[in-house]
Amino acid sequence: MTTKRLDYLPALVLFARIVQYGSLSGAAKHSGLSRSAVSKQLSALEEKLGVRLLQRSTRNVRLTEAGKQIHSEACRVLEAFESVETLSDEMQGEVNGYLKVSCSTGIGRVHLVPLIKQFNALYPKVHVHLMLEDRFVDLIDEQIDVAIRVGHLPNSSLIALRLGEMAWAVCASPGYLAKNGTPKQPKDLLQHNCLCYRNGQSSFDNWLFNSNAGEERIAIKGALSVNDSTALVQAAEDDQGIVWVDKNSLGDALEQGRLVQILQDYALGVGYPIYALYPARRHMPIKTRVFVDFLAEHFAPRMRYK
Incomplete structure (x- = not known):
């Protein structure tokens, strides 16, 4: 391998790290360089290769089509460098x-x-x-x-x-239940404001209950759906409705009485x-x-x- 080819290696590693950290600033921070030094090395690499590798903006970077192809090879170089660093860290116990x-x-x-x-x-x-x-x-x-x-x-x-x-539970706040009543069976949920988890990929608006009588699926309805389960729990604590949730994500809400579990005679399935x-x-x-x-x-x- 010629010295000229070896000159590519540090710039390829830096290019891979720019993509890894999502910005020139991120790569600079974790490479011990200034942002201007990173920018200069990237520009020099693009000039040597004769292609533009990244579309830059003030906040982030995006790979060009040529950049995507070269990035896969740059990652191999980065992985080799990181393997050497790993062995060095292990030897030093750091x-x-x-x-x-x-x-x-x-x-x-x-x-x-x-x-x-x-x-x-x-x-x-x-x-x-x-x-x-x-x-x-x-x-x-x-x-x-x-x-x-x-x-x-x-x-x-x-x-x-x-x-x-996960371990499923159906919960509501004491305030909500005092005002709206406590459901005794799954179909009672149709008369309540049920809080739904929904993101761009899925909607958790069909709640499944099992008992000795068999399986019952309820298509819940409500005035609020959220793509953040923590916010969903906060809404339930704020007396806004009934929520189906993983009990392990509730923190101390059950112990401190901010939420109570309902419909406990029904199995909700394996988490x-x-x-x-x-x-x-x-x-x-x-x-x-x-x-x-x-x-x-x-x-x-x-x-x-x-």
Whole structure:
């Protein structure tokens, strides 16, 4: 390999990191460079290759068609560099770096944010970037180190660690029930304002109940639907209606009486499993390994309802 070709390598790594962190500023921060230095290296790489790799704006960057092709190869170079860094960190016993974590909003706010405070106390040199959003995230394309996923997993090359499972409950506030009455059977919900979780991909507006009499499905209606389960719980606590929710996402709302559970004579089905997912790599970064180990030890105890 000629010296001229070797000159490409640092710029390719930097290009991959710009995409990984979503901006020139992000790549600069985590590469120990100024933003202007990152911009100059990117421009020099584009000039050498004779193509534009990124469409830049003041807030973010977007890959061009040529950039998408070269990015896949740049990621291989980045992975090789990171493998060397991982081996070096392991030899030195040092845990540091930038850790990108994806999680749904409800689980993230109730469980993950408090745990990350504990994690940072143990590993202060690890910067955790937590992405809270209820959408499917491609770990490889979006350079996610660890994702917390809910539901049954399709076959993939990702490694999965089971952390727990959801436990369903139908709840309302004492204030709402005092004003509107307490449903005694599922069909009574048709006379109530039911709060619905809805995002761009799905709508949870059919509630399924099981009893000795069989299965009963209720198409609930209400004045509010939300794409954030935490906001849905807050609305229920504010006397706005009845909610179907994972009890583990309620915090201390049941213990403190802000919400009460109703229709407890009916089975609501098995809750969805919760997993930590991370890409399979020849050399797993030590920051990823300690974070996954930390979740295995500290996340499961928070799943107190089964």
